[in-house]
Amino acid sequence: MTFNLYNSLILAGIIQGLIFVIVVLLSKKYRSRSIYFLMALILCLTLSNLMYFIPDIGLVTLSEMYQYLYLPLAALFPPIYYFYVITFLYPNHKIAIKEKLLFLPFLIFLVLNIIYRVGVLTNYEDASFYSFFAKTLNFIEIFSNIFTIIMLVYLLKKSFDYEKRYKSFDVNTIYTRINWLRITLFVLLIIAFLWSYLVYKNIAYGISFYSLWISMSVAIYWLGYLGIYKFGIAEDRKNIRLQTSASMNSPKTDVTRNKHVLAFEELLKINRIYLDPNLTLDSVATNLNISSGHLSRIIKTELNTNFSDYINSYRVDQAKAYLKNPEFSKYTITAIGLEAGFNSKSAFYTAFKKATNKTPLAFKKHVLSQINIV
Numbered sequence: 001m002t003f004n005l006y007n008s009l010i011l012a013g014i015i016q017g018l019i020f021v022i023v024v025l026l027s028k029k030y031r032s033r034s035i036y037f038l039m040a041l042i043l044c045l046t047l048s049n050l051m052y053f054i055p056d057i058g059l060v061t062l063s064e065m066y067q068y069l070y071l072p073l074a075a076l077f078p079p080i081y082y083f084y085v086i087t088f089l090y091p092n093h094k095i096a097i098k099e100k101l102l103f104l105p106f107l108i109f110l111v112l113n114i115i116y117r118v119g120v121l122t123n124y125e126d127a128s129f130y131s132f133f134a135k136t137l138n139f140i141e142i143f144s145n146i147f148t149i150i151m152l153v154y155l156l157k158k159s160f161d162y163e164k165r166y167k168s169f170d171v172n173t174i175y176t177r178i179n180w181l182r183i184t185l186f187v188l189l190i191i192a193f194l195w196s197y198l199v200y201k202n203i204a205y206g207i208s209f210y211s212l213w214i215s216m217s218v219a220i221y222w223l224g225y226l227g228i229y230k231f232g233i234a235e236d237r238k239n240i241r242l243q244t245s246a247s248m249n250s251p252k253t254d255v256t257r258n259k260h261v262l263a264f265e266e267l268l269k270i271n272r273i274y275l276d277p278n279l280t281l282d283s284v285a286t287n288l289n290i291s292s293g294h295l296s297r298i299i300k301t302e303l304n305t306n307f308s309d310y311i312n313s314y315r316v317d318q319a320k321a322y323l324k325n326p327e328f329s330k331y332t333i334t335a336i337g338l339e340a341g342f343n344s345k346s347a348f349y350t351a352f353k354k355a356t357n358k359t360p361l362a363f364k365k366h367v368l369s370q371i372n373i374v
Helices: 005-026 033-056 062-069 073-089 097-121 127-165 179-204 210-243 259-269 281-288 292-303 307-324 333-339 345-356 360-373
Strands: none
Touching (some): 062 097, 073 210, 127 179, 210 333, 259 292, 281 292, 307 333, 345 360
């Protein structure tokens, strides 16, 4: 066996991918279609690297690998990308028969691969048979690469469509911020173009695919970590929302005679618009049918604060209600902050510390320790 820095890094990615899939699938915490598709994707990337790693270290020749070990896993990348993204964005999405047809190319290639393997194992002697399958291997690689690029571009478009769909705030809908997913899809698209370049160079000149395999190892780690982390936050927010009752809100008691401020506070207390992470002064002013400048002035005059701080005071009160409740102690601080209406973990920490002189975690520990003492 021959090891070098590159295939050692690839081996580390393979081991990491296999362990990650086993641990997640054995955990009762991760029972979701999107997680299953994510694990399938990581497993495909891992096994694909493993197929080429074995001949690279000299356990078998490349020809033997294609004869006995090869599977057209690359043709699985596009459909699994699709189903992971769709089921993550739309957990209740019902998979249609036409969507399942995305697996058809893989099934066709798999059947051809089985026919080829049967020919090898039975020592079938026909030069044209082997010539045909040699060309088929190149076709599978090129087709899978083009299919992957098209799918990733399509999914990037779907991610923008998702944001447009949830542009209007609905207190009963949990909107998941997906900047991380869009970045991931873009990175995967870059890797797919690297794949295109290497396929072309390999057909023309015969070169190493180390850069692609290492990129796939990094993608395995990136997808595993972020996918599980973001899924965990989404699940926490869902459970928090289910357990939240109107009594948990901490409505303001300020009394004012200005009808616009009264209407503004009604939107906050009853419609809970502060839960909208994209809430702006302009959008509230439009809702109240007044100018944003006028709304800003009356908030400062009547409430002795500014729009941003006032909205954040509602969000901080909501977060404090969650953090004080022992039933919510199992959920992450980030999920609580997002569910309270903040658009990021950093914004939550900054506003919370400004209002309480404590970080959310320190506040939670202090409150729960007092409960335990009592």
